[in-house]
Amino acid sequence: MALLRRTARHRGAAVGMVLLVLFLLAAAFAPGIAPRDPLALKLDDGLSGPSASHWLGQDKFGRDVLSRLIHGARLSLAVGLGTVGISLLIGLAAGSLAGFLGGAADRIFTGACDVLLAFPGILLAIGIAAVRGPSFGNVLFALSVLGWVGYARVIRAQVLSVKTREFVESARAVGSSPARLLLRHILPNAISPILVEATFGIARAIVAEAGLSFLGLGVAPPAPSWGSMIGEGRHFLFIAPHLVTAPGAAILLTVMAFNFVGDGLRDALDVRGNMQ
Amino acid sequence: MLRIFRLSILFPSFLAILTLSACAQKLPIDEGRMVIALPGAPVNVDPRVATDAYGEQLLQMTHASLVGRDAAGEPLPDLAQRWESPDPLTYVFHLRPGLGFHDGQPLTSADVRYTFSWILDSVNRSPHRGLYRHVAAIETPDPRTVVFRLSEPFAPFLSTMVRGIVPAGSPARGYAPPVGAGPYKIDDLSPDGEAVLSAYDGYYGGPPAILAVTVKFVPDSNVRFLELKMGSVNFTLNGVDPDLLPAAELAGRLVVEEGRGGNVTYLGFNLRDRALSDVRVRRAIALAIDRETIVRTIWKGRADLVSSILPPGSWALDPDLPAVPFDPARARRLLDEAGFPDPDGEGPLPRLRLTYKTSQNEVRRRVATVIQEQLRQVGISVEIQSIEWGTFFSDIKKGNFQIYSLTWVGIADPDIFHHAFHSRSAPPDGANRGGYSDAEIDRLTEAARREPSREKRRDTYRRVQRILARDLPVFPLWAGRNLLVRDRRLTGFPLTPDESYGPVRAMRIVPVPSTPSEGGRR
Numbered sequence: 112m113a114l115l116r117r118t119a120r121h122r123g124a125a126v127g128m129v130l131l132v133l134f135l136l137a138a139a140f141a142p143g144i145a146p147r148d149p150l151a152l153k154l155d156d157g158l159s160g161p162s163a164s165h166w167l168g169q170d171k172f173g174r175d176v177l178s179r180l181i182h183g184a185r186l187s188l189a190v191g192l193g194t195v196g197i198s199l200l201i202g203l204a205a206g207s208l209a210g211f212l213g214g215a216a217d218r219i220f221t222g223a224c225d226v227l228l229a230f231p232g233i234l235l236a237i238g239i240a241a242v243r244g245p246s247f248g249n250v251l252f253a254l255s256v257l258g259w260v261g262y263a264r265v266i267r268a269q270v271l272s273v274k275t276r277e278f279v280e281s282a283r284a285v286g287s288s289p290a291r292l293l294l295r296h297i298l299p300n301a302i303s304p305i306l307v308e309a310t311f312g313i314a315r316a317i318v319a320e321a322g323l324s325f326l327g328l329g330v331a332p333p334a335p336s337w338g339s340m341i342g343e344g345r346h347f348l349f350i351a352p353h354l355v356t357a358p359g360a361a362i363l364l365t366v367m368a369f370n371f372v373g374d375g376l377r378d379a380l381d382v383r384g385n386m387q
Numbered sequence: 388m389l390r391i392f393r394l395s396i397l398f399p400s401f402l403a404i405l406t407l408s409a410c411a412q413k414l415p416i417d418e419g420r421m422v423i424a425l426p427g428a429p430v431n432v433d434p435r436v437a438t439d440a441y442g443e444q445l446l447q448m449t450h451a452s453l454v455g456r457d458a459a460g461e462p463l464p465d466l467a468q469r470w471e472s473p474d475p476l477t478y479v480f481h482l483r484p485g486l487g488f489h490d491g492q493p494l495t496s497a498d499v500r501y502t503f504s505w506i507l508d509s510v511n512r513s514p515h516r517g518l519y520r521h522v523a524a525i526e527t528p529d530p531r532t533v534v535f536r537l538s539e540p541f542a543p544f545l546s547t548m549v550r551g552i553v554p555a556g557s558p559a560r561g562y563a564p565p566v567g568a569g570p571y572k573i574d575d576l577s578p579d580g581e582a583v584l585s586a587y588d589g590y591y592g593g594p595p596a597i598l599a600v601t602v603k604f605v606p607d608s609n610v611r612f613l614e615l616k617m618g619s620v621n622f623t624l625n626g627v628d629p630d631l632l633p634a635a636e637l638a639g640r641l642v643v644e645e646g647r648g649g650n651v652t653y654l655g656f657n658l659r660d661r662a663l664s665d666v667r668v669r670r671a672i673a674l675a676i677d678r679e680t681i682v683r684t685i686w687k688g689r690a691d692l693v694s695s696i697l698p699p700g701s702w703a704l705d706p707d708l709p710a711v712p713f714d715p716a717r718a719r720r721l722l723d724e725a726g727f728p729d730p731d732g733e734g735p736l737p738r739l740r741l742t743y744k745t746s747q748n749e750v751r752r753r754v755a756t757v758i759q760e761q762l763r764q765v766g767i768s769v770e771i772q773s774i775e776w777g778t779f780f781s782d783i784k785k786g787n788f789q790i791y792s793l794t795w796v797g798i799a800d801p802d803i804f805h806h807a808f809h810s811r812s813a814p815p816d817g818a819n820r821g822g823y824s825d826a827e828i829d830r831l832t833e834a835a836r837r838e839p840s841r842e843k844r845r846d847t848y849r850r851v852q853r854i855l856a857r858d859l860p861v862f863p864l865w866a867g868r869n870l871l872v873r874d875r876r877l878t879g880f881p882l883t884p885d886e887s888y889g890p891v892r893a894m895r896i897v898p899v900p901s902t903p904s905e906g907g908r909r
Contacts, residue, residue, distance in 0.1 A: 151760075152757060152760045154680050154681075154685075155680075155683070157684055158630065171630070171753060172756060172757065172760075188570060217752065241775075244774075267524065292648065327747065331771065331772075332755075332756055332759075332771055332773075333756055333759060333760070333771075345609065346628055346749055347628075347630060347631075349634055350630060350631065350633075350634055351611075
């Protein structure tokens with residue numbers, strides 16, 4: 112709670128948090144909030160602009176853009192949180208073990224990281240999604256395959272620096288088991304930079320998912336995804352610009368919100384900042 | 388991967404357009420150049436092996452064949468001035484005098500024989516070989532006479548002579564630029580960019596009036612539209628999204644023309660599938676699809692419903708075929724009868740699940756989305772797989788599908804029924820991809836191709852169409868109309884149902900017609 116309060120003192124982060132809460136609520140209660148069925152076609156109203164009954168207009172199939180946007184929030188947030196969740200789990204495990212064990216394990220880990228980081232992430236994701244076909248699971252997989260490496264490196268560096276501190280030494284001296292040492296003493300003190308990194312990671316994953324969906328490699332149609340809404344709408348850029356602006360703005364706001372919160376978190380967690 | 392490629396095209400093209408608009412404009416048409424945009428790049432520009440639509444369309448301008456085709460699909464003299472068939476097994480073609488290829492070499496009967504012998508040589512693995520398997524011998528009694536001898540009567544033979552002739556000795560590789568005897572010669576060809584053509588002085592019909600033609604390969608529909616508006620493209624056939632046509636007309640410099648189309652889009656069913664092997668399920672799917680609404684909204688009315696895979700206007704078409712109506716209630720009853728009851732009434736559980744494969748073409752994806760929703764209304768859950776063309780087509784040929792949608796392009800002869808539905812026409816020998824088998828169809832399609840009388844063939848093919856309408860191995864959907872967007876100064880292009888680019892040779896650039904302003908005529 113204290114961390115939240117400190118983060119909220121950052122003005123941008125406060126805005127970001129409000130936005131995020133709104134998006135999360137929209138995602139959680141999408142079926143209740145969305146004015147219409149996001150999949151229901153009204154073909155004869157295709158490409159209609161914003162109106163009183165359809166605030167953000169209708170797409171080529173006459174589907175309500177606002178409802179699709181709200182349901183799309185589910186997908187974007189799920190991909191963002193899911194990818195970062197999976198990446199964090201793998202990254203935490205691999206990074207902390209490498210840092211804690213040191214020696215050969217660490218050398219293999221560092222080597223593997225360097226190799227993996229040399230892959231262009233989004234291209235690999237496009238390749239994976241193209242081969243495995245469009246689905247939610249494949250998007251998560253494609254984005255997590257390399258996503259964990261960054262976290263692993265950060266956590267390794269943290270573990271390396273924390274494990275030489277006095278409180279770890281003393282815990283070791285009183286006979287804590289290595290597992291207890293890592294989980295109870297080192298990790299809790301090494302985790303804060305990861306939180307910041309993860310917040311930005313969610314934003315990156317959302318953009319990546321939008322990119323994949325734009326290319327038709329995201330979640331299978333007709334599920335509404337912001338990226339695929341832009342992809343489908345771009346063909347009508349000249350006659351129905353609302354089809355791309357609405358989901359574009361949604362992506363912009365979400366990513367901005369996560370980045371603001373990330374900035375706030377970083378400032379709040381910055382020890383030097385607190386001492387001033 | 389095609390989409391990524393499209394993107395990589397999109398941005399440079401945007402830049403190009405920006406730079407173009409920045410300079411003081413001198414449009415290609417002002418310099419007498421016609422710029423055609425094709426919606427894709429040709430896979431192949433060798434008439435002996437090209438099977439893709441874009442390759443064939445380019446070849447229609449650069450290569451001449453023995454026989455041409457008029458708007459109704461009837462044979463017309465091209466390189467052959469006249470021909471006769473003394474008996475059903477012999478066709479004699481008489482070439483025009485003084486024919487020559489782009490490189491100055493004379494075109495003789497030896498070149499004709501070489502072209503078809505090359506296709507027939509199994510070593511060359513030409514995809515067209517099957518089409519000519521009835522050719523037993525090709526004789527050249529003199530340089531202007533070619534005699535084809537057939538092993539058995541083959542009524543559609545003349546329609547297969549629409550194949551560009553190449554110079555004798557043309558290698559399979561390194562045939563570049565491809566030399567032909569058509570009205571235009573290829574000066575430069577960059578596989579993913581454009582083909583630069585110029586008028587061929589030695590063309591037998593006299594050189595075309597428009598001396599310079601560029602054919603640009605522009606896969607992205609937005610870019611095609613922008614280039615048209617900018618004037619860097621001034622002619623495109625079926626290259627503009629139906630939704631954008633009104634905006635194209637607004638541009639003032641452009642005119643839109645519409646003509647009957649000959650390309651029939653259909654749904655193909657896999658009859659080896661447990662559910663789809665039941666004709667009641669296939670009929671239920673057909674009854675559940677509201678084709679009229681799709682044509683009205685997705686195609687903006689620019690397509691006509693069909694009940695046969697023959698192009699509208701074909702002489703063999705059965706005009707009295709029953710059309711499948713839109714009747715979701717009957718569709719549900721048929722599914723009940725076929726053993727696919729709705730597990731939970733109004734609930735979300737489907738009666739059955741099917742996958743629907745389609746290419747990545749934008750309009751096809753839209754059609755798939757609508758069909759998916761319409762089938763959901765009768766309790767069929769459809770998963771759309773929109774896949775890259777190469778993979779898609781290879782899956783279809785392998786029979787790796789449940790439902791797919793494709794379009795028959797350039798069908799000239801009803802022998803297509805043998806090709807698509809004879810039980811021995813499974814790929815690679817034909818296009819019976821769904822595994823349909825019916826003894827009566829086999830018998831009728833075999834008899835019809837041996838029958839010289841058109842009247843009798845017509846009767847036979849009507850019976851074929853009745854049986855197919857009963858069995859629905861495929862569900863013919865509609866024939867898209869041909870839509871031409873051109874600069875108003877480019878005149879003289881007759882729209883033909885088969886989308887032929889051959890008539891480009893008869894076009895001219897006229898000075899801006901001094902029409903009274905639209906307002907004045909109101």
